[in-house]
Each structure stands twice: as C-alpha cells, then as structure tokens.
Amino acid sequence: MSNKVWLEVAMNGAWTRALQPNIPVTAEEIIREGIDCSNAGAAILHAHSLDPNTGKQNADVDICQAFIEGIREQVDAIVYPSSVAMPMGDDAQVRNRTTNELCRRGVLEWGILDPGSCNFAMKGVNLFGNDGDVYSNPPGVLRASAEMAAEYGWRPSYACYEPGFVREGAKLYKAVEGMQTPVYRFMLSDGFTFCFPPREWAIEALAKLMAEEAPGAPWMVAGLDINTIPLIPKIVELGGHVRVGLEDAPFQSSKTNVQWVEEAVKAIRAAGGEPATAAEIRDSLS
Template sequence: MVWIEAALNGPWTRQRQPGIPVTVDEVVRDGIACAEAGAAIIHVHAYDPASGVQNDDADIYAAIIEGIRAQVDVIVYPTVPFVGGAAAFADGSQTQRYSAIETLAARGLLEWAVVDPGSINLATFADGPARQAGSTYLNPGAHIQQGLAVAARCDLVPSYAIYEPGFLRLGAALAAGHACPPPLYRLMFSDTFTFGLDPDVEAIDLYLRMLERHAPGHIWMVAGLGLDVRPLIPHAIARGGHVRVGLEDAPFGTPLSNRAWVEEAVRLVRASGAEPATARQVRADLARQRDSLREPP
C-alpha cells in the first residue's frame, strides 16, 4: 500500500498559486475531496481570508481539522509559523512557534507535526539573474529540539521535510535524543527553487543510501516545491516509498486542482501495481514501524 499525502495550499497566497483554498470552508472542501479521491493524509496552512496571508491560529486550524474529519477518516496536520531574521533567535521563539501545535494536540486533534531539521536559502532559479535575494527558511536548533520535544510529549509523528542531505543526518541525530514516534522523512525536490538535489531517480537513490546509514527502517516519501513530482513517483514506489502532491508542492500556476493532483497520484500508484493506503492503514504501518525499531538488533 502506498500513502498519498495532499498538501492543499502552502504559504504562497493566491498571487503565486491562484488555485489554492484560503477560507476554512474552501480548505475543508478540498480536504474532503482529496480524501475521497485517495489521499490518506492532508497537510494545511491556515489563512486570514481578509488579507489572504497565512494566519497560524489554533482555532482556525481546529475548525479545518474538525470540518474535514467530520466527513472522512484522514490524518490532518498543520504547518508551523514561518519565522525569519532575528526573531527566530529571540528568547522563547521556539515555544511560541509550537504553541498552536500543543494546543491542538491537547484537544486531541493531531497525529502528526511539522518538524523541519535545518535551515535553507529559499531562492528560485529566476532570482539569481534578477539579482533577487529570495528568503531564508530558518529552523534554529532550539526550534527543532522544541518540535521533537512536543512530538514526544504529545505522541505526534514528526514530519521531516528534507530539503538538503544535511537535514537527513541532523534530523536522525536529533530524533535519537527524544522518545517521540519515528519521524517520516519527506524528500524534497524542485525545478523552481535552487535547494537540494536535482529531481531525478539518482537523487532518490542517494537519499535512500543515506537513510539506510542514518535512519534504517524509517518511512519516506517524495515531494517538492514548484515541482511536477509525477516523473519521480514510479521509482519511489518501486523503492518502497510514498507520495505527496497538491497545490503547495505543484508548479506555480498549475491548472490542476488538489483533487486532480491526488487522482494523478492514484493513477500512478495503480499503474505501478499498488493501491493507495487508507488512513487506518497508514496508522497501522506507523505502529508496525515503531514496534520494529524498538526491537533489539
């Protein structure tokens, strides 16, 4: 069984990705549609509909999660706030960054949490010739440790975005110090942004060699930003991996909806001789992994 995750919107606003859902009702509707199409996992960013920018309010996330799960059995998890510049290093910033996650977990609404083990310059290939700086996605060590500590306290699966090979090694090393569920390693690729390895099968295989060395037995998937991930899906499935699609990850301006991206993933999963997993099957896979990693070698 192959897991399919749908990332519905991301931080882009409609200026960059016009088709994303923004209001609670829109996000709920897309989440339900994606689950009905075959996604077992839904990832969301909350927005302020008036301004059209991200708003990481626990009550907005709660309304989204409850709205989706009232109709379908699916794993739904939110992002954490983007923090840049000196604010990322201020005293208490790590606690504030994960406050909504802790609130949602205390309400029994979460199974997973974003914990990204590293920082990157987030620039596009077009930024260089235009002499644009792009942005910096900061995850200082104190923030990573906070995310893993929250995951341990609340029994949440850490969802690792592996933007660079060093993220994988750091994430594996830090997770070893926390009694949290085993992290999911999401291998990130792009044709639009300059981070990471080139999006090809050789890069997947390189990451898998690193996983075998640093995090053997852990579950992984392919994903991206500004990427048509479909060419990578057959190889990922053949190597035992899973898949993330959706408007957060897709090329900017894609004509496909979130549901259509999930349908494409389902088509490719079945063409590879597999079937999409349900949320119940994802949970069972995670439980088996957790038990196997606890067993002495």
Template sequence: MTRDVWIEVALNGPWGRERQPLAPLGVAEIVAEGIACARAGAAIVHAHAFDEATGRQRDDWETYARIIEGIRSKVDAIVYPTIPIAGSGYAGELRGAAERYAHLSELARRGLVEWAVVDPGSVNFTRLDAARGEPGFVYLNPEDHVAEGLRICEAHGVRPSYAVYELGFTRLGALMAARHPRLPTPVYRFMFSDEFAWGAPPRPAFLDAHLALLAEAAKGAPWMVAGLGVDVTPLIEPATARGGHVRVGLEDAPWGTTRANVAWVEHAAREVSRAGGRPAEARRIRETAGALDAR
C-alpha cells in the same frame, strides 16, 4: 503483492494565491478540498491556515482545529498543520521556539493532531531563475526550534514529518530523534524542486542518494517524495518500487498550475496503481507507522 502507498496532499502553502491562484484559503474552502482529496485517495492532508481578511498565513490553533475537525467529521484522514516559515516574508520575523510551535502544542494537548511539521535544518530559498531578480531568504530552523517541535511530539505521541531539503537534514533529523526515546518514528519527506536552487530536480538518481543516506542514518524509517515548485510525477514509479510514498498538491506543484488539488491526487493515485501500488487508507497508515514505533 500490492503494497500500500501513502498519498499526502498539501492543499495550499504559505504563498496562498500569490503563486497558486487555485489554492483554497478560507476554512470552508480548505475543509471542502480536504474532504474531496481524501475521497480521491489522499489519506494525509496538510494545510496552512490564513487570515481571510488579508490572505496572509495565520497560525492559530482555533483555525486549525476548525479545519481538522471539519475534514475529519466527513472522512477518516490524518490532517495536520504547518508552522510559520521563519525567515520569509510569509511569516514575519523569526519567533522564539515556544511561540512558533504554540498552535501545535495546543492542538496536541487537545488530541487533535497525529502528525506535525518539524523541519531539521535551515536552507537558502533562492529561485533558479536568477533573471527575475527576486531576493531569496533563509528558511530558519534553529536547533532549539527543532528540539521544541520534537519535545511536543514526544509528549503527545505526534509523528514528526521532516522536510528534507538537503541530504544533511536526514542526518540531523535522525540524530535529534534519537534523543527522544518515546518519539514516534519520523517521516522523512525528500524535497525536490525545479523552482528553487536547494536540493535537486526530480530524478531517480537523486532519490537514490537520499535513500542511501537514510539507510545509514534511520534504517527502515518511512519516507516520501515531495518538493516545492515541482511535479514529482517522474518519481512516483521509482518511489513506489523502492518502498516509498508520495506527496502532491498546490503547495508543492509548479507555480501557476491549472490542475487543482483533487486532480493532482487523482493523477498520483493513477500513477501509484500503474506502478503496482494502491493508495493507503488512513487506518492502514496508522497501523503500519505504529508497527515501526514498536520495533
């Protein structure tokens, strides 16, 4: 039986066109690419909002509302925003938990979001190519920030999407989710990279390590393969065979890629079909995830 595989597209990322010249930045661009990617098979759309004058990330709920409503006015898709990448030069100084999640809280209160970024742990962002001499940074997710994100998700029925940069993120994410009995089941997004020194490169053996821990910490939870500065194509077939899902797009792709978002989605959809799956519709994702919540 052909199984549904969720395909998510991450349209841009915090670095905007600094690392990805093809990334959409303006609201109209983001909406147009989100619609096109949904029609190509990505039922989940993730985006960063930007100040169009400066090209820097700007996380205000009004801009995200325009993006979400613009995409969903044309296609049925799960569209969700990011959070400031605290500790980096892309988001300024570390903010308090409530301020960092203020846009999500307002979007959730208005019923505009179904999923949310809640990253359960901090991690060093150091590039593998040390010869470049670029200083890294620590992506900061203190426990009170994680708790605030989960509080909002539980209060409004929003599904957390966990970026699992290291194996321990799965353990912490499961532990903190257990404190919120009405929380929708989180999605565990295993992060791979060829650009950064965290995590692991996209090889099936490392995927299996993630899955072994997930089976102990959060058995049956939905998961997907993703990353930053990486082509996850080598993991699409094993992920499909093992019951997982896939994220692609210009946030995640190797820096400077000449393949645009729609082409990444089309490529992922072909690989999913070749592996015996089919791109899931948003309706089916909601039904499947909802069944997990009811267990």
C-alpha cells in the same frame, strides 16, 4: 498483495492565489477540498491556515482546529497543519504554540518539525522580489521542538530541504526519548536551489542515505515548484511514498488538488502500488 503507498496532498501552502489561483483559503474551502481529495485517494491531508481576507499564512489555532475537525467528521484522514507563521524567531515555545495548543485540544496527529536550515532562493527569476531568504532552524530550537513533540504526542513530519536534514533528523530521533518515528519528506525542486532537482538519481541517493541513517523509517518525495508524477514509478520501486498538491506543484498550476490526487493514484497503481488508507498508515506506524 499490493504495495501500500501513502499519498499526501498539500492543498495550499503560503503562496497566496497570486501564485496558485486554485488553492483553498478559508477553513470551509479547505474542508470541502480535503474531503474531495480524501475520497479521490489521499489519506494524508496537509494545509496552512490562511487569513481569509489577505490569503497570507497566519498559524491561527482556531482555523486549524476548524478544518481538521471539519474534514475528520466526514472522512477518515490524517490531517495536519503547517502551524508556524513568519517570521519564526528562535523561541521554540513560540514556534510550536499552535501545534501544542492543537495537541492540548486533542485534535492533532502530526506536526511540522524541519530538522535543519538552508537558503531559500530561486534558480531563475525570483518571484518574491529579493535574492532569497534563510530558512532558519537552529539546533537548540530543533532539540526543544523534538522534546515538545515527545511530550505532547505529535508525530514529526520532517521536510528535508537538504540531505543533511535527514542526518540531523535521525540524530534527533535517537536523542529524544519518547518521540514518535518521524516521517521524512524529501523536498526536491526545479525552481528553487535547495537539495536536488526532481530526478530519479536524486531519489536513489536520498533512499540510500535513509537506509544508512534511519533504516526502516518512512519517507516520501515532495518539493516546491515540482511535478512529482513522473517520479512515482521510481518512488514505488524503492519503497517510498508520494506527496502532490498545490503547495508543491509548479506555480500557476491549472489543475486542482483533486486532479493532482487523481493523477497520482493512477500513477501509483500503474507502478504496482495501491494507495494506503489512513488506518493502514496508522497501523504501519504503530
């Protein structure tokens, strides 16, 4: 039987078309692209809600609901938004307002909960015109957010920007009763200085950390300003999963999200895996 590999596509991010010209911006564009990516083999679809006029992230609950429902009316996929606008602040209720409202409306399966803080800076020329920023997720906010995830029933997707995020995320899961098993996403990068560069040794190290801190929990490899495709053989070998898409891809990517998905599907199959369906992913988490 083939090794089932989850394939996620992160369709836009908060970059705007200045950095990624091919991203979908409006809910209608996200819906069309999400359906196409699902048909190409991605069972997990991730998108940011963006202001249709400026292209900037806005965490609008109605936009999130529109693209989640619009995609799921046509295909069976796990669709989840990045639903926290900047600046975030230290109020967990404010941070999770969009996520929790989507749960109250009955449309959310997964949500964002990033278990740690780190510097957000670039290795070379900074595209954002400053020295970088701090991505801040204080312990009290994390605990409150994890409790909300348990209360409202959404599955946390952990973006692990440093190895310590894995350890903190595992601690949170053990501490908060009723929280669904999180999905750990290793965030690698050539362009940013967080975590490790996208190398096979980095995946091996993080997989060993997972085996110690969160044995049996699902993990995937993603990142920012990264080409994940060359890493897929090692990811499949170690039992991990894959994320691609224009949120993660090298800036100014000429490829579309569908093309990234198609390349990933070929690489997964060449490595002896088979892209999982959304139903298979849900079954494996039940």
